[in-house]
Amino acid sequence: MSFQKETTEAIKLHKTGFPENRLKAFKIFEENKNYFWLGYYHQYGYANLEIDEEKACNYYELAFYEDNNNADVSYRLAHLKLKKINTITDENERKKSKNFITSLLKMAADLYHHDACFQYGDILVNGKLGNEKDIETGKKYLERVKNGKYYERAVNLLNKINNS
Numbered sequence: 001m002s003f004q005k006e007t008t009e010a011i012k013l014h015k016t017g018f019p020e021n022r023l024k025a026f027k028i029f030e031e032n033k034n035y036f037w038l039g040y041y042h043q044y045g046y047a048n049l050e051i052d053e054e055k056a057c058n059y060y061e062l063a064f065y066e067d068n069n070n071a072d073v074s075y076r077l078a079h080l081k082l083k084k085i086n087t088i089t090d091e092n093e094r095k096k097s098k099n100f101i102t103s104l105l106k107m108a109a110d111l112y113h114h115d116a117c118f119q120y121g122d123i124l125v126n127g128k129l130g131n132e133k134d135i136e137t138g139k140k141y142l143e144r145v146k147n148g149k150y151y152e153r154a155v156n157l158l159n160k161i162n163n164s
Contacts (some may be wrong), residue, residue, distance in 0.1 A: 007028070007029075007032060011025070014037075023047045035059045036059070036063040038059040040056070043080070053080050057077065057080040057081065061077060070111075071107070071111035071112070074104045075115060078104035078105045078108065114144070114146065115149065117141045117142065117144040117145050117154075118154045120138075121157070122142070122153075124137050125161060
């Protein structure tokens with residue numbers, strides 16, 4: 001069976017939600033070195049795994065370097081790196097990490113990942129992560145958020161910008 005067929009089958013098993021199927025799916029992901037899904041399973045503790053965001057981050061990095069044109073990989077890697085930004089004590093390393101996170105979010109946002117569009121737009125509008133404010137560009141990304149968990153926040157931020 002090909003990598004793609006096995007991955008498709010494993011995703012179907014995962015989506016059933018049954019623990020025994022997720023364990024089978026995990027084994028397929030391991031056998032095929034599907035780094036995105038291995039990261040996903042470690043991030044959320046599927047297949048009886050302990051939640052391990054460090055391992056998840058490492059797998060997402062491997063997936064990113066295999067295919068940096070995947071919005072979900074870029075977003076999840078940025079999300080996990082952002083969670084640990086305050087643990088970086090070296091100022092130069094923190095600055096490099098902030099720049100990397102920003103570029104990951106931009107990559108995902110450019111591929112219309114709605115959560116990334118909000119986060120990248122918010123970074124630009126508010127000058128977060130050491131970035132200069134760029135309200136016009138930030139607005140363009142916020143306007144791309146058409147649904148998802150950040151939709152209301154995007155609308156509120158756009159209203160705030162338009163009313164100021």
